[in-house]
Amino acid sequence: MxxxxxxxxxxxxxxxxxxxxxxxxxxxxxxxxxxxxxxxxxxxxxxxxxxxxxxxxxxxxxxxxxxxxxxxxxxxxxxxxxxxxxxxxxxxxxxxxxxxxxxADAPDRTVLAAALSGAARGEPTALARVAAGPPELLGRALLVHPDGSYEGGAEGGLGGPAELDRTAAAEARAMLDVGRTGTLDLSEDGSHCPGGVTLFVESSVPPPRMIVFGAIDFAAALVRTGKFLGYHVTVCDARAVFATRARFPEADDIVVDWPHRYLERTGTDDRTVLCVLTHDAKFDVPLLTTALRRPAAFIGAMGSRRTHEDRNRRLREAGLTDHDLARLHSPIGLDLGARTPEETALSIAAEIIATRHGGTGVPLTGARFPIHGGERPARTAH
Structure with a gap:
């Protein structure tokens, strides 16, 4: 929902x-x-x-x-x-x-409306609904907030004892903390013993961040692609003449600052994507030195293989280890034969998706592993 x-x-x-x-x-x-x-x-x-x-x-x-x-x-x-x-x-x-x-007169309509409104505004929201159990409880809903507080519809919570609501709220909050959606089994009295009631918990968390460093034509195409994929996209460049709203109308934020300085003062987490498109050592080295020591789902840098080798040498001199450098996707993107900024943005997005979901990046034609889920062969390391 x-x-x-x-x-x-x-x-x-x-x-x-x-x-x-x-x-x-x-x-x-x-x-x-x-x-x-x-x-x-x-x-x-x-x-x-x-x-x-x-x-x-x-x-x-x-x-x-x-x-x-x-x-x-x-x-x-x-x-x-x-x-x-x-x-x-x-x-x-x-x-x-x-x-x-x-x-229009559904008892749970108020709580469902509150959950939908919060999720639509990008607020962390968890909605627990009875997916299996006594027929009179099926579909009943509980809205759970990040602080663990919760609310039910006009008829109360999930329709069982108060302990069921308390346990469901605690479990839903834990799932919200990690952005997980799935089912959990509880007893009808609210104990953690499986059986009796199956809850379906949906977690809605704010969109992940994509920070694009370097206000170039390739960045403009990547911003559009990032927005299409559901990211909150920030563009950062130290050059005010290039980092403008006219050049990046679809970006959520435009920051004029040295990239490493901005990264030091902004937040990242395990869902954040960092794309370094500057391919200029004076920007790249201090930026990647900071980035590779921060939480992030994906860190990629543009440049030729020669640029990549020189960049790695400079990063090692800055104190980064092989373990740190193993997190860096460089040259950024999958080999699609891309030429235009739009094609390059697509190749970068493809690598981000493959990294996030454990994809191989190989054609599905002739592949011997499940298309949706299941075990996949390991990707070749950079």
Whole structure:
């Protein structure tokens, strides 16, 4: 549900009745992950996706039915060996979908509206819903805040004893801390013994940061690509004449400062992407000396192989170890034969995605590993 928070927040403010289907569990080569959602309003308008097309029609019908009868249901979709054209995932995976009606007078509408509004504003938000258990609890929701406080709908929390709400809130907060979406099993009395109640917890955290150093044409293309991928993008360059809003209209922030000085005073975490496009030693060396000692998901630097070798020599002289340098993706990007700034930005984005998800960067044609999830061969080191 939080996967499409911006659109559903608007539907809430427009007092629309709708039903939302959320992927709560997957198996095998499933195309979407837990948290993916599709919603249908009372006029038949649909937003979102749960399967990338395989079972959208069937899930749409479930949403329409849920709106009509007001019943929350959980449905499983998988590949049909008997009839490849039957409703199912022809990719061979399995998904389980929780379909929840949200009429205008839904008891949980207030808490759902608060969760959607917070997620749409980029605030850390966790929403716990009963995905399996006693029929009278199915679909009940609990909004959990980063400080551990929580709130339920008009009828209270999850519908069970108060201890169930307290335990669910504590577990959801722990999942929110790491940005995790998934299920957890509790007993109906709220103890941690599995069985009785399965909760689906969606975590929505602020978008990860991408900081692009070097206000060049390649950076302008990378900013557009980063925004498309959902990053909060900052451009930093020491040259005020190049770091302008006119050149980077889609950037969230534009900073005029020496790159290493800005990095020293800004925050990074394990989701942050740092792209160094300056390929100028006076900028690169102090910047990468700082970057490679900071938390980050990806640190890449542009330049030729000769530039890379010279840069590594200078970084070692600055005190960085082989372990530090192993974090550096340089020359940045996958080999796509890129020539234009846009093609280069695509090659950089491809390497960022492959690094984040453990991809190999090889063509899927002829590959002998699962396309969606599963074990992959290790990538070749830089």
């Amino acid at each position: 939080l996967d499409i928070a911006a659109e559903l927040d608007r539907w809430m403010r427009e007092d629309r009745a709708f039903a939302v289907a959320s992927v709560v569990a997957v198996g095998g080569s499933a195309p979407r992950r837990p948290g993916a959602a599709l919603a249908v309003d009372s006029e038949g308008t649909a937003i979102g996706s749960v399967s990338g097309g395989c079972v959208e029609g069937a899930v749409y019908d479930l949403c329409v039915q849920a709106l009509q009868d007001g019943t929350t249901v959980r449905e499983r979709f998988g590949y049909s060996d008997e009839d490849a054209f039957a409703v199912g995932l022809t990719c061979g995976g399995v998904i389980e979908v929780l379909v929840t009606p949200v009429p």
